[in-house]
Amino acid sequence: MTSGANTLVLPIVLPLLGAFLLPLVARFGDGLARALGIVLVVVNIFLGWTLWSAVGTEAAVTALGGFEAPLGIVLYGDRLAALFVAVLAVGALIFWPRAEHGGVKAYTLTLLLVAGGSGLVLSGDLFNIFVFYEIVAVASYGLAASSGDKAGFGAALRYLVLGALGSSLVLIGIGLVYAAAGTLNLADIARLAPEKLSGTTGLAAFLLLVLGFGVKAELFPVNTWVPEVYAAAPMRVTAILAGVVSKLAMVVILRLLVLVFHDPAAISLLMAVAIVTIVAGEFAAYRASDLNRTFAYSSIAQLGLVALALTIPATAGILAAIAVALHHAVVKPAFFVIAAKWRGPLAGLAGGARVAPAAAGLFVLLALSIIGIPPLPGFWAKLVLLGGAFDAGGAYAFAAAVVLAATVVEAAYLFRVVARIWQPAAGAKPAHFAFSDLSPALLLGVILIVATLFVAPIGTALSGAAASAADAGSYVARVLPGRM
């Protein structure tokens, strides 16, 4: 195997191996296990970075065990995959659990999440995507229950039931695709899709796959677990699930759209789901009575934006999806850090700016960015999305209008909170933030400001990643040379 192949295999294998070694290592001390876990996550960031700089426009492909596609299992690493391998690892690093958050059990599950998530974005065939999706799912069920909190178990079990039903739907969808196309390799399916999957069977398979992956991607109507789990799970878990894991499911939906399902009916279907998700998410966030649920519903709406962006044709849509997803991956975890301390009814937040000026200031910065005030990155993300939608015209113009209306609702509920924070305290004061409580959010705030300064180069880099991700022809040519 060449070193290029290693950058595809190692981001999956190392955390997976580490996850199973950690309980043994922990016998020699919890600190050692924690350090090993952190080292493995840092290695994954490095591997993601290496892959990003190595691939350029030509994606790296590895056939595992030397069995060539379409019979063998392939890993496909383009810049999109490299980006999300790195983002997942960065998220896990920032929100790495401490000894008091469950110790080695939490480290193991987080590493499993990293391994499964990396596999999910690197997999080149449908069945491995299912397997890695299940690894991610099981790890997140465990993490969701790990607060030891009263609400934790119930929320985790309901999440598990919905997630397992979603996985069954994915499996039926994969079965339909296999029955129609006779292969599970994504490139091979892409080659056969126009002929075999353009009819009702393809549409049914797409519906089932979107519903199944939609559980993790927080799409309507399979997102009922989101407010329950995000309110009950530990903040670190919520931050990773909302910030990164939901995007990984979106990457899978992106691959399916680019490679397999080009049917206008399938696109309209996803668009309808996305619009309902946005509207339901924003209005539910407006009605929410505490910060955790507000952000949970707002997270649903943001993922609706990502799904909507995916329906916009060609590179523009994928660029918008990546931009919105990355921006959300920075902003929402920081919001959840603040919400972890300021629990309880919104009315109790009065006087927050006095008690914790840093947290209040950060809240305003994050709120401005997520609403889309220039020059913050959130503005550029929304601009790319709206620009793509207006260029595409037709139904997309209607979708863009919905996005603008949703932004107004978003601004209303976020500034309601901001106003509350700046009110003088009435009764009990909101909680104070120790530096260590707020540091992950401050770090994300710094990333946000740095991203503001370097918006132009980041935009160029993401355009390149989006262009190669949108190129179905090159995907097939890379995985199946000589089969076009």
Added chain:
Amino acid sequence: MSPDALLVAEYLGRALYGGAILLIAIGIYAMVARYNLMRVLLGLALVESGVNLFLVAIGFRPEAAAPIIVGGVTDVPMVDPLPQALVLTAIVIGVGVLALAAALLIRVKETYGTLDTREVAKFLAAEPADAAPAAGTAVAGTPARETVNAGSAS
């Protein structure tokens, strides 16, 4: 294979699809129409079995043999082995998920004293201030055990 046997095998293949759809339908009915979490899990198990049966049925050919090469003879029609390999993986994953679900089910019963989804939903919908996070403690009366993750409910 005689024509009669072939016909029987063909009907059997179709019956597999019918059985799969029936299992999935019964399972989903159990999941949405029953409020007992144990029954919901049983419904989930039925759905998973139905999906697995569906996958096996995709590979089934009435005239084909088992996909095992005997004595170097490779030119006989064989059942598609790939869905069978998928189903093996899916069964293993399903067992793991159901075991995890059963473990959580025990926790839910210990914590809330009920398996009724409506009661559990009431706990979850409660304002966080009401459902004060009783970190790592179970309901009074249940024996203290090591919690899944003794930790703060920050």
